[in-house]
Amino acid sequence: MSQDIFVVVEHLREQVADISHVMLAGARQLSGSTGGKVMAVLLGQNTQGLANSLAADGVLYVDHPSLAEFTSDAYQLALAGLIQERSPRAVIFGHSSIGMDIASGLSAKLGFPVVSSCRNFTADGKFVSQICGGKIMAEGELPAPTALVTMVPGGYKAEEGNQPPAVETIAAPALDNLRISIKQYIEPDTSDVDISKEAVLVSVGRGIQNKDNIELATELAEALGCAVSASRPVVDQGWMPTTRLVGKSGKRVKPKIYLALGISGAPEHVEGMSDSQVIIAVNTDSNAPIYNIAKYGTTVDMFDLLPVLTDKVKQAK
Amino acid sequence: MKIAVPVKFVPDLVEELTIDSGGTALDTSWLRLIINEFDDHAVEQAILLKERGGGQVIVAMSEAEGADDFLFASAAKGADQLIKLTGDFSASNNHALARAYADLLKELQPDLILTGVQAHNDLDGSVGPLLAEYLGMPYVGYVSGLTVAGDKVTVRKEYAGGLIAEMEVNLPAVLGIQAAEQPPRYVAYSKIRQVMGTAKIEERVVADLDLSGGITVSRMFQPEVAERATMIEGSPEEVADKIIGILKELGTL
Ligand SMILES: Cc1cc2nc3c(=O)[nH]c(=O)nc-3n(C[C@H](O)[C@H](O)[C@H](O)COP(=O)(O)OP(=O)(O)OC[C@H]3O[C@@H](n4cnc5c(N)ncnc54)[C@H](O)[C@@H]3O)c2cc1C
Ligand SMILES: Nc1ncnc2c1ncn2[C@@H]1O[C@H](COP(=O)(O)O)[C@@H](O)[C@H]1O
Numbered sequence: 152m153s154q155d156i157f158v159v160v161e162h163l164r165e166q167v168a169d170i171s172h173v174m175l176a177g178a179r180q181l182s183g184s185t186g187g188k189v190m191a192v193l194l195g196q197n198t199q200g201l202a203n204s205l206a207a208d209g210v211l212y213v214d215h216p217s218l219a220e221f222t223s224d225a226y227q228l229a230l231a232g233l234i235q236e237r238s239p240r241a242v243i244f245g246h247s248s249i250g251m252d253i254a255s256g257l258s259a260k261l262g263f264p265v266v267s268s269c270r271n272f273t274a275d276g277k278f279v280s281q282i283c284g285g286k287i288m289a290e291g292e293l294p295a296p297t298a299l300v301t302m303v304p305g306g307y308k309a310e311e312g313n314q315p316p317a318v319e320t321i322a323a324p325a326l327d328n329l330r331i332s333i334k335q336y337i338e339p340d341t342s343d344v345d346i347s348k349e350a351v352l353v354s355v356g357r358g359i360q361n362k363d364n365i366e367l368a369t370e371l372a373e374a375l376g377c378a379v380s381a382s383r384p385v386v387d388q389g390w391m392p393t394t395r396l397v398g399k400s401g402k403r404v405k406p407k408i409y410l411a412l413g414i415s416g417a418p419e420h421v422e423g424m425s426d427s428q429v430i431i432a433v434n435t436d437s438n439a440p441i442y443n444i445a446k447y448g449t450t451v452d453m454f455d456l457l458p459v460l461t462d463k464v465k466q467a468k
Numbered sequence: 469m470k471i472a473v474p475v476k477f478v479p480d481l482v483e484e485l486t487i488d489s490g491g492t493a494l495d496t497s498w499l500r501l502i503i504n505e506f507d508d509h510a511v512e513q514a515i516l517l518k519e520r521g522g523g524q525v526i527v528a529m530s531e532a533e534g535a536d537d538f539l540f541a542s543a544a545k546g547a548d549q550l551i552k553l554t555g556d557f558s559a560s561n562n563h564a565l566a567r568a569y570a571d572l573l574k575e576l577q578p579d580l581i582l583t584g585v586q587a588h589n590d591l592d593g594s595v596g597p598l599l600a601e602y603l604g605m606p607y608v609g610y611v612s613g614l615t616v617a618g619d620k621v622t623v624r625k626e627y628a629g630g631l632i633a634e635m636e637v638n639l640p641a642v643l644g645i646q647a648a649e650q651p652p653r654y655v656a657y658s659k660i661r662q663v664m665g666t667a668k669i670e671e672r673v674v675a676d677l678d679l680s681g682g683i684t685v686s687r688m689f690q691p692e693v694a695e696r697a698t699m700i701e702g703s704p705e706e707v708a709d710k711i712i713g714i715l716k717e718l719g720t721l
Contacts, residue, residue, distance in 0.1 A: 163627060222635065223597075224606055246593070248610040248627050251586070251644075255594040259563070259601035264683045267592050277686070284481045284588050287494065290687040301593070330606040330638040334622065339630030351720050375721065384505070387647045393630055400610070400626050400646070407718050410711075415481060417588075429718060431711060432697060438484055440691075447714060448697035449707045460708040467712055467721055 152296055154187030157242040159230065160205065161249045162193075163221065164336070167201050170245040172309035174302050175206045177272060178243055181293075184276035185240045191316070192242075194218045194229050199318060206312030215323035222331040223252040231260055232324050238297055243269075246301035247399075254301045264294040268418075271306030281305070284417040285440040304422055343394035344378045351377035351408045354397060354424070355385055358413015358434065358453060362390040367457045368412060374464040380404065382414050398423035412453045416441025469523030469616060471514040472578035473547075474569050474599075475507035477532045478589040487688045494589070494688070503538055506584030512648035513614070514582050515546045521616055524548045526576060528569070530557055536669060537660070543667040544659045550667060555674035561682025562590070566598035568674045573603060578640065580621065585609050585644040593644070600642035608637055609644030 156178040161168040171191075178189045191207035193199070196219035202210040211233065217225040230253065234242055242257075244250030246268050258265035268280045273290070280289045281303055293300075346352060353372040359365060365379070372379045381391040383398060397404055399419040409427035414420060416432070416439055424430070425444055432445035433453045442448045449456070479485060480500045488495040514525045527542040528551040529535055539550040553568065560568075573581060581603075586593035593609070600607035612632075613624040616639075625633045626646055637643075700710045715721035 163631070168628070220633075223608060248625065251593045252597065252607060252609050255562070255597035256601040256607060258594070258681065259566070259598050262681065264563075264681055265594060266683055267594055281691075282588065282590060282592070283479060283485055283494070285691065286481060286485050287487070288689050288691050289685045290689070291683060291685045294683050330641070331608060332636050334634040334636055337624070337632040337634060339632075351715075375715070377720075387509070388651045396630070400628060400630070402629060408715060408720055417481075429714065430697075431714065436482055437699075442697040442699075443691065443693045445697035447700055447710075449700040451704050451707050455704040456707055459704045460711060463708045463712050464715075464721065467716070 152238045153240065154185040155190050155237070155239040156182050156185065156187055157234070157239045158189065158191050158207065159242060159244045159250065160191050160193045160201070161245045161247060162195065162198065162201055165198070165201070167204060168245065168247070169309045170247055170302070170304055172206065172311055173304050173307050174243045174245065176307035176310055177302055179206070180307070181241065181272045181276060184272075184274065187240055190239070192230070192233065194226060202318050203315040204311045205316055206310055207316045210316050210318045212318050212320050213323050214320065215326055217326040217329060218323070220333040221249050222329065222333060223256065224329045224331045225326050226253050227256050227260065228326055229323055231257060233321065234261060234297065240296070241293060241298045241300055243300045243302050246303045250301050254299050258299050263297045263299050265299040265301065266291075266293065267301045269300045269302045281418055284415065285421070286438070303418055305418065340394050343392060346378055346380045346395055346397065347402045347404050349378045349404070349406050351375055351410070352380045352404060352406045353377060353410050353412065354380040354382070354414060355391070355412050356382040356414030357384040359385060359390070362388070365390055367454070371457060371461045371464065374461050374468070382420050411441055411445065412457070414441055415439045416444065469517065469521055469580065470526070470576070470578040471517060471523060471580045471582060472526040472528065472573055472576055473507070473510050473514050473582045474595070475511065475527060475529045475538070476504050476584070476587050477501040477529070477534065478504045478587050481588065492685050492688055501532055501534060504584050504587040506586065506645055508652045509648040510582040510584050510645040511542055511545065511547070512650065512652040513645050516649055517614075517616065518546060526551065526578065528553065528572065530554075539669050540664050540667060541655055541660050544655045544663040545653060550669045552669050552671050553674050554671050555677070557677070559679060560677055561679060562594040562598055563681030564677040564679050566595050566602055567678055569595070570599055570602035572672060573599070580616070580639060581605070581642040582645050583642065585611070585646045596642055596644040603642070605641050606637050607642045607644070608635055610646045611643045612645075612647040613649045614643065
């Protein structure tokens with residue numbers, strides 16, 4: 152049993168994901184109350200070089216052909232033994248396409264509880280998780296002896312280390328009978344406008360109600376000479392193409408102005424647009440979490456506002 | 469091909485959420501519940517697979533207000549078997565739930581289990597992978613499309629930025645659905661009414677939940693916000709003028 156905090160490093164195609172640096176920052180704070188070391192756990196094949204940018208006290212590196220690409224199967228097998236053997240105080244995963252695939256399975260396999268959607272730790276080492284689309288926070292003691300944690304961004308700034316940590320190479324266990332294999336990656340479509348390069352975005356959420364109403368946003372965007380972007384439900388309903396998606400699974404944007412129309416401000420959306428210079432939110436729900444990050448807001452109905460705003464923009468030109 | 473879809477109701481986030489007097493849980497007395505949107509997608513994906521390759525779709529959920537309506541609506545869309553778990557779930561946690569559903573699923577022996585990628589009411593995204601581990605099946609989440617071929621399924625797994633990984637997974641498997649290949653279909657109430665006459669909801673009593681493995685929340689609170697937005701009041705015209713002012717100020721108009 153140790154007081155160390157493990158961080159399972161997320162990386163994809165030779166790139167360390169931002170969330171890894173956020174998790175390391177969280178682990179650093181947590182280690183202040185546990186007294187242990189921050190250990191990055193890096194799995195891969197010939198990916199040792201990725202260790203250099205990690206702000207950790209040490210790196211545990213496991214190299215194996217079956218770890219060359221992420222699959223939950225191989226990752227879980229490789230991690231289970233390591234966690235059992237070293238019994239860290241906590242293991243932090245991203246609350247992401249990688250971390251969420253493995254943390255809970257390990258929880259069942261090892262019998263250690265899992266704390267999910269953790270945003271930050273308190274000074275005395277409690278977890279604070281974000282629930283109900285960012286409307287509520289839940290706090291509690293980190294389960295002992297070992298807690299598995301999935302972490303969302305927002306609580307810590309991603310920071311890279313300034314000197315390469317010491318790397319300890321660990322022999323991979325037998326990775327046999329794997330049930331998942333990767334066939335190929337499919338690149339995102341780049342034929343459409345790149346919303347991450349726009350100075351202004353008119354962004355629509357579920358509040359737009361239907362496909363026909365998208366026209367109202369398009370007219371405003373045309374008047375402004377900018378593009379329309381969208382939240383996930385709008386894309387999942389087929390009202391806008393995936394190329395316009397802002398958020399965790401879509402693009403990260405940072406325009407000068409982000410006009411959020413009928414978007415509630417769920418954490419997965421906020422992840423993609425919180426770096427915008429000025430966010431103006433139009434949402435009839437005065438309690439919507441979007442107002443926690445917007446600079447300006449209004450609860451007027453967007454269907455009353457849009458035609459008027461579009462006219463006035465045209466006149467102002 | 470037998471496909472099971474465990475689904476869950478969650479609070480409607482557009483409503484005001486309050487914390488109960490104990491300070492550690494949501495006040496459920498006025499809470500309006502709706503289907504977890506990713507579960508709606510999971511049901512849709514299951515029906516699509518059935519339409520494409522034949523098979524049987526089972527939808528299962530725990531007792532909740534509106535559960536019967538949702539189950540009948542699923543039947544109207546094409547689900548073949550409807551199951552409702554009853555019992556005291558008030559103190560339950562994700563591990564307890566997953567074990568209860570694992571018992572049910574061991575008996576049903578589906579080839580494929582589709583859950584939502586996550587539900588937003590509690591500490592999220594756990595039940596699918598927990599189920600997989602308790603059933604000894606592989607799990608892949610963030611799935612937005614899949615093809616079954618023989619004893620394998622090829623899934624499209626989403627990563628940030630629109631990158632997709634195509635993965636091949638041995639069946640039986642548990643998949644966490646992010647989005648179905650097409651938006652969940654709408655089904656007319658008249659059709660649901662029809663189904664109510666013939667479809668049957670099987671009730672299963674879950675006694676003695678094993679509660680081990682959960683976590684304890686000691687405090688719930690509304691997020692503390694550094695600075696809330698400055699609200700622009702007035703008529704649509706006045707609000708529009710203010711927004712024009714901001715656009716000009718930033719040199720974007
Ligand atoms: C793994 C995962 C990844 C995800 N990735 C993303 C992502 O990349 N991007 C993303 O956006 N989401 C993502 N989501 C979904 C996210 O959790 C939310 O469900 C989504 O962001 C909600 O979209 P919304 O705000 O448009 O809809 P809602 O939350 O339904 O909000 C609609 C809002 O419109 C307001 N409204 C309604 N009518 C009007 C009106 N007439 N005028 C003004 N306001 C009105 C309502 O008050 C409400 O606040 C992801 C979820 C998961 C689980
Ligand atoms: N009480 C429940 N009954 C049935 N299915 C559930 C339940 N809780 C969770 N699930 C399933 O597991 C998925 C993930 O839920 P969660 O782990 O709560 O985020 C949901 O989308 C459902 O498919």
